Amino acid sequence: MKMNANRLNQTAKKFLQKIRLHYLAYRDIRRFTRYAAFSVFDDSYDQLCARIMYNVHAIEKGLSRGKNMRVGFGRKALANLNDALVVYSGKGYSRETYTYIQGRSIVHRYIDAHGKDAGLDLGTLDVVDQSFHVGRDTFDAAGTKTIYAKDKLNNSSKGFYALSQGRSSVREFSGERVDIEKISNVLRNAGKTPSVCNRQGWHVYVVTDKEKMQETLRLQRGFKGYPTLPECVLVIAVTNSAFLSPVERNEAFVDGGLFAMSVIYGLECESLAAVPLNAMMNAADERDVRALINVHDSEQIIMFVAVGAFKDETIVPISDRKPLSDYMTYIA
Numbered sequence: 001m002k003m004n005a006n007r008l009n010q011t012a013k014k015f016l017q018k019i020r021l022h023y024l025a026y027r028d029i030r031r032f033t034r035y036a037a038f039s040v041f042d043d044s045y046d047q048l049c050a051r052i053m054y055n056v057h058a059i060e061k062g063l064s065r066g067k068n069m070r071v072g073f074g075r076k077a078l079a080n081l082n083d084a085l086v087v088y089s090g091k092g093y094s095r096e097t098y099t100y101i102q103g104r105s106i107v108h109r110y111i112d113a114h115g116k117d118a119g120l121d122l123g124t125l126d127v128v129d130q131s132f133h134v135g136r137d138t139f140d141a142a143g144t145k146t147i148y149a150k151d152k153l154n155n156s157s158k159g160f161y162a163l164s165q166g167r168s169s170v171r172e173f174s175g176e177r178v179d180i181e182k183i184s185n186v187l188r189n190a191g192k193t194p195s196v197c198n199r200q201g202w203h204v205y206v207v208t209d210k211e212k213m214q215e216t217l218r219l220q221r222g223f224k225g226y227p228t229l230p231e232c233v234l235v236i237a238v239t240n241s242a243f244l245s246p247v248e249r250n251e252a253f254v255d256g257g258l259f260a261m262s263v264i265y266g267l268e269c270e271s272l273a274a275v276p277l278n279a280m281m282n283a284a285d286e287r288d289v290r291a292l293i294n295v296h297d298s299e300q301i302i303m304f305v306a307v308g309a310f311k312d313e314t315i316v317p318i319s320d321r322k323p324l325s326d327y328m329t330y331i332a
């Protein structure tokens with residue numbers, strides 16, 4: 001049959017593309033190396049804010065265990081938060097910002113949870129500078145909130161903004177069975193996600209086998225200590241075989257991230273509780289997950305999503321959001 005491509009040309013092109021890929025990947029590494037917040041002494045405003053939020057979140061998660069909260073938990077997160085706040089203050093950044101207030105708030109919520117409810121001697125907060133303990137009543141932006149199953153009943157008839165603003169990551173489940181038809185609806189809808197040149201390289205593994213779920217979550221390492229297993233774990237992957245050129249080297253993450261967001265909103269629409277879980281595994285754990293679920297080597301694992309039914313009431317982190325002015329630049 002008629003063939004237009006010439007094998008020699010294609011082989012030469014492939015060789016050049018590989019060189020270009022290395023160059024572009026080197027630029028990725030260089031940018032990441034320069035700007036990531038590897039150390040607390042990486043002290044740009046953005047780097048310190050990221051470090052503050054990371055630790056605020058860790059403490060919010062600990063507080064959201066409610067009655068199962070481990071008294072005195074999170075000493076490392078508190079120490080890291082303290083150091084980021086100290087460097088932040090030392091740099092003279094504003095104390096009126098969203099992030100600074102988040103950092104201060106969570107120290108107060110931690111004290112409240114221990115001092116008021118658990119009766120812990122506040123002296124155990126020795127990793128936190130005394131100045132961050134004062135002015136308690138003014139800082140309440142961070143902490144926990146309660147999600148009620150009854151508020152989720154009509155999710156499918158909510159408007160999009162109400163649905164998305166009402167969604168929160170939920171890490172505890174009732175243990176009630178999840179209808180696989182609902183998961184199929186969610187994934188069918190997510191298939192409408194835009195992807196670069198409509199490549200649609202995604203593949204979702206729906207894991208319901210309890211042992212495999214348990215082992216996947218153990219290897220994922222970001223979902224520890226919750227009393228009930230989810231009803232299923234979705235493993236969202238995108239094949240690198242969907243991409244044609246070195247400039248598309250990160251598209252698996254972009255298309256996969258968009259797809260995952262469609263899945264997460266779909267689950268909310270179906271009144272299912274869910275939490276996205278990172279796929280930032282070390283090499284050995286990733287190899288084991290791939291072997292366990294049979295994920296093809298061509299596929300990039302983008303994210304896991306744990307899914308279950310809502311409990312009547314669940315305490316979750318507030319996970320408050322930045323104001324629009326922090327992330328919108330209007331260029332007229």
Ligand SMILES: Cc1cc2nc3c(=O)[nH]c(=O)nc-3n(C[C@H](O)[C@H](O)[C@H](O)COP(=O)(O)O)c2cc1C
Nearest residue numbers: 057167168169171222223275276277278279303319
């Ligand atoms: C890519 C990604 C990875 C995440 N990984 C984890 C994780 O490993 N463990 C976890 O408990 N939550 C994880 N989350 C959930 C985030 O903590 C959560 O989305 C964030 O705090 C905002 O809260 P919200 O989802 O309740 O609005 C992840 C979220 C995303 C988007």
